[in-house]
Amino acid sequence: MTRAEAADLPDDGAPRVPDRLRRRASRQLSQLTTRSDRLINEGLARVDARKWHYAVLAALQDHGPGSQAELSRRTGIHRSDMVGVLNELAERHLVERAPDPADQRRNIITVNTRGRHHLRRLDQVLDELHDELLAPLDPAEREQFMGLLTRLLDHQEGTA
Template identity: 40%
Template sequence: MRGLHADTGYLLYRLGLRSGQLFNAFLQESGLRLRHYAVLRFLATTEGALQRELSARLGYDPSAIVGLVDDLEKLGFAERRPAPDDRRSRIVVLTENGRAFLRDTDEAGRRVTNELLGPLDPAGREALHALLLRIAEDGLS
């Protein structure tokens, strides 16, 4: 196993899979998956987004975004509204129920993080977060 973990990219991939598994297990009760959560988290940072923007920013296929937003609308967590600057376009916005759901999942997110980062002390966790943030800001924006 040590040989596999010598590759940092592969190690990040494996840790990402584990994180997703843990988070999906928590979300399973609500009927949502990590992809839904990612859409909600993104919407929490904006006043609304076009579906094509969600697709581009989250790296999901546009057809997948349609289904995810449909699911979130059915639950009352998001809704499509006319775009303020172009009435022909629709933006997706987070509802108050969606905000409440995110607040309720904050503790689960901390539990997942604590399980993944259990071997690290607080300083190590901060250092890892800072490094990952630097990589993410450069490579995922």
């Protein structure tokens, strides 16, 4: 438990967060994001992976080969960070780089067989972690929750 989490609990263990904060969607989403990030990061670390590895492998598997810039747009990973992620994935022999026939100055990144197997393993790990994160919700509530989150994000991305 972090100091911030401990500060939310008085000696008797009951929450001391003011109700007006607990009623704010922004605060609740922020708190859930913090806990979700920790759960996912720790879970992926146990299999020697990171969220960015998963994002890049999933983008390559779902949308096909792409340049570093394309992968940055697909995943939301900053272009300067993408270099490091691709280096890690290449060192692990999960992706292949080849010169772009249309522009020899850039490389096209492709997920290989080993990378596809690794992605399937990460899918399993993330399924288990998401089950843990969403444990209090039944299947219908999980589907509704994901639908609402998607709708909120789609709306925010449309106005950003």
